Amino acid sequence: MTRSHEPLIRLARFKVEELQKQMAEIDRARASLNDQISRLEASVPEEQAEAAKSKDGFLAYGSYAQAVIKRKENIRLSLAEVEGQADAIRSRLETAFQELKKYELLEERRLARIESAVRSAEQAELDEIAQMRAARAH
Numbered sequence: 287m288t289r290s291h292e293p294l295i296r297l298a299r300f301k302v303e304e305l306q307k308q309m310a311e312i313d314r315a316r317a318s319l320n321d322q323i324s325r326l327e328a329s330v331p332e333e334q335a336e337a338a339k340s341k342d343g344f345l346a347y348g349s350y351a352q353a354v355i356k357r358k359e360n361i362r363l364s365l366a367e368v369e370g371q372a373d374a375i376r377s378r379l380e381t382a383f384q385e386l387k388k389y390e391l392l393e394e395r396r397l398a399r400i401e402s403a404v405r406s407a408e409q410a411e412l413d414e415i416a417q418m419r420a421a422r423a424h
Contacts, residue, residue, distance in 0.1 A: 291393040298386035305379040312372045319365045326354050326361075 330351070337347035 288396050288399075291389045291396065294389045295386065295393060298382065298389050301382045302379065302386055305375055305382055309372065309375050309379060312368055312375060315368050316365065316372070319361050319368065322361050323358055323365075326358055330354060 333347060333350055337343040337350075
């Protein structure tokens with residue numbers, strides 16, 4: 287009979303699991319970057335309130351606002367890069383899943399062929415026994 291596909295299935299499952307771990311890392315990085323943007327956006331009204339309290343604060347607020355804008359731009363660029371990595375991993379994960387399913391299907395078919403061959407052999411034995419009984423009866 288043909289060889290088992292189990293080693294290929296294990297390897298394909300390992301590949302899928304590794305890519306899923308990488309995708310989880312990407313998701314954590316995405317969440318962290320979004321959290322940083324949210325914190326920056328939340329800090330702006332606080333800084334505006336502080337700037338309104340004094341002339342020095344008012345003068346310093348402009349450079350603070352510029353820094354926040356630049357920081358948000360940088361974070362958004364990082365977020366775009368992370369999204370690109372996520373797309374690449376998603377594509378590799380889809381391919382890995384397809385490969386895994388292919389090997390699992392091949393293994394199912396192999397096992398079905400073995401099962402069918404066993405049933406055929408058992409039926410042949412039963413037919414032979416029936417023929418011997420019929421021959422003895424005549």
